[in-house]
Amino acid sequence: MTASILTVDDSPSVRMAIRIALSGAGYTVTEAGDGEEGLAAANNGKFDMIVTDLNMPKMDGLTMIRELRKQPEQAGVPIIFLTTESDDGMKEQAKAAGATGWLVKPFVPEKLTKVARKVLGR
Template identity: 85%
Template structure:
């Protein structure tokens, strides 16, 4: 069965780049344009992994992760931050909120696929 991944980013071009990388590796990808939309989609549909930006309008990625981790169904779902931020303090906040990993933009498609394969085991 194909793993399903939710990508959450306010940049349509970045969502497209993520979608191309992940669908090319055989994953099914659903997109959301901000943390609020991502939260709504993640709670309505089960996903095997979530890739989210940090800085977005309406709801940022950190708040979305905190909200997702409150739902028992989301406790084991890997969440990868894909952001321009590389500050150690921010990484600690993300980890404390429940992020599984961190990838800095601009990203290399192969690197994102490698992380997906590692956390999904496929």
């Protein structure tokens, strides 16, 4: 069975790059344009992993993660931040909120797929 990944980013070009990288590695990818859409998608579907940006309109990635982690069914879903932020303090906030990992943009597609394989075990 193929893993299903939700990607949340306000940039259509970044979502496209993520989709190309992950679908090319055999994953099914669903896209959302901001944290509100991401939260709704996660609540209406079942995803094996979530890749999210930090800075987005309507709801940022940190808030989205906090909201997801309040729900027992989302507790074990790995969440990877993919963002331009590289501040250690922000990384600590993300970890405290429930993020599983952190990748800095611009990203190397092979690195993203390697992280997905490691986190998902497939």
